[in-house]
Amino acid sequence: MNYENEHIANTYQRLPVNIQNGSGAILHDINGKRYIDMMGGYGVAILGYGNKAVKEAVCKQFDIISIAHASEYTPAREEFIKDLTGIVPSGLDKFYLGNIGAEAIEAAIKVVIKSSKKHKIIAMTNSYHGKTAGALSITYSEKYRKSFGQLLMKDVEFIRYNNMEDLDKLDKDPDIAAVFFEPVQGEGGINIPSYDYVRELRNRTENNGIILVADEIQSGLGRTGKMWAHEHFNIKPDIITIGKGIGGGMPLSITAGKPEFMDNLSKGEQSSTTGGNPLAMAAGSAVIKQLGASMIMDVERKGNILRDELKAGLQDAKSVKEIRGLGLMDAIELKTKFLPVLMGMINRGILPLYSGINIIRMLPPYVISDSELKEAAGIMSEVILSQGTEVIS
Numbered sequence: 383m384n385y386e387n388e389h390i391a392n393t394y395q396r397l398p399v400n401i402q403n404g405s406g407a408i409l410h411d412i413n414g415k416r417y418i419d420m421m422g423g424y425g426v427a428i429l430g431y432g433n434k435a436v437k438e439a440v441c442k443q444f445d446i447i448s449i450a451h452a453s454e455y456t457p458a459r460e461e462f463i464k465d466l467t468g469i470v471p472s473g474l475d476k477f478y479l480g481n482i483g484a485e486a487i488e489a490a491i492k493v494v495i496k497s498s499k500k501h502k503i504i505a506m507t508n509s510y511h512g513k514t515a516g517a518l519s520i521t522y523s524e525k526y527r528k529s530f531g532q533l534l535m536k537d538v539e540f541i542r543y544n545n546m547e548d549l550d551k552l553d554k555d556p557d558i559a560a561v562f563f564e565p566v567q568g569e570g571g572i573n574i575p576s577y578d579y580v581r582e583l584r585n586r587t588e589n590n591g592i593i594l595v596a597d598e599i600q601s602g603l604g605r606t607g608k609m610w611a612h613e614h615f616n617i618k619p620d621i622i623t624i625g626k627g628i629g630g631g632m633p634l635s636i637t638a639g640k641p642e643f644m645d646n647l648s649k650g651e652q653s654s655t656t657g658g659n660p661l662a663m664a665a666g667s668a669v670i671k672q673l674g675a676s677m678i679m680d681v682e683r684k685g686n687i688l689r690d691e692l693k694a695g696l697q698d699a700k701s702v703k704e705i706r707g708l709g710l711m712d713a714i715e716l717k718t719k720f721l722p723v724l725m726g727m728i729n730r731g732i733l734p735l736y737s738g739i740n741i742i743r744m745l746p747p748y749v750i751s752d753s754e755l756k757e758a759a760g761i762m763s764e765v766i767l768s769q770g771t772e773v774i775s
């Protein structure tokens with residue numbers, strides 16, 4: 383840990399865990415201590431650790447060809463694209479292949495600016511889209527933005543997430559190229575908008591010729607109990623961004639859109655040396671082939687178990703404001719600061735995520751067992767009940 387601290391840039395909130403290995407939803411640290419992984423590598427480990435099909439696909443691909451730039455054709459990429467076409471919303475079948483989520487957002491920003499010939503982008507309060515310059519420009523948190531004013535796009539406006547009134551803006555401003563939104567906000571604290579709001583957002587963008595981009599980097603790929611979180615609201619966006627679990631641990635992200643928009647990017651206007659590389663393609667195909675309807679239905683069922691167990695365990699907890707979520711994208715909103723609770727949970731062998739200053743966030747692997755979920759919910763409840771109730775002022 384000390385060597386990492388000395389040499390890795392100090393940009394991450396480090397947790398006191400030193401992970402050695404993992405299997406399924408269980409991790410072990412270098413001393414052999416067991417953790418139930420409620421963080422899932424920030425939502426990447428959807429199939430858990432040590433997934434055999436992903437391992438075999440990557441090893442096999444390494445022997446065939448490990449590097450083929452996107453200027454060259456290669457069968458692994460073609461297979462991946464066919465697999466991807468099978469899971470994206472119909473018609474959103476032109477892709478830009480990148481490596482990290484923020485890169486998918488950057489590509490989407492270029493697509494909407496080029497397609498609309500307009501420059502204004504509408505984003506939402508509490509949004510999170512990544513930390514590269516374009517993505518940061520549409521990310522809400524002042525904490526992340528404040529030192530980098532000169533990097534940020536000027537023509538960005540934030541409207542209130544899940545606020546009907548603010549949608550009037552879309553009728554009044556002819557300069558808007560696109561709206562970027564998360565169908566369920568992740569980093570912002572697992573915020574689920576109302577059905578009517580998302581429907582209205584789609585109507586207004588459609589009526590005003592505004593491109594609607596759904597950032598599904600955290601909420602997509604079955605995480606909320608449907609393949610894409612926007613399906614809960616019965617809408618179809620024009621572009622979606624995909625990341626995190628799609629690469630089975632290999633860096634892989636996708637901007638998927640209607641060809642009429644994606645085709646507006648010209649040669650050279652967006653590229654990545656490793657985007658669409660064969661190893662990520664092989665891993666991605668192996669992930670998609672395992673993401674069947676039954677696994678996604680199971681995510682919904684497991685999410686219900688998790689929230690039911692937490693609600694039962696925490697019914698008398700004075701420090702809990704709300705337990706909410708969709709599928710395995712869940713939160714416990716506390717009335718107290720999360721840090722002592724998080725440390726207490728880590729101490730007891732549970733590794734959750736957090737948001738803001740008072741939210742415990744959960745993005746466990748889909749392969750977590752019912753008994754592991756119940757064990758985690760039980761321990762998390764005990765830790766919360768054992769903590770003080772000093773309310774945030």
Ligand SMILES: Cc1ncc(COP(=O)(O)O)c(C=O)c1O
Pocket residue numbers: 482483484485487510511512513564568569597598599600601625626
């Ligand atoms: C909704 C959303 N968009 C974009 C990103 C950025 O992804 P990355 O960290 O891979 O750049 C994240 C990461 O958490 C995210 O949750």
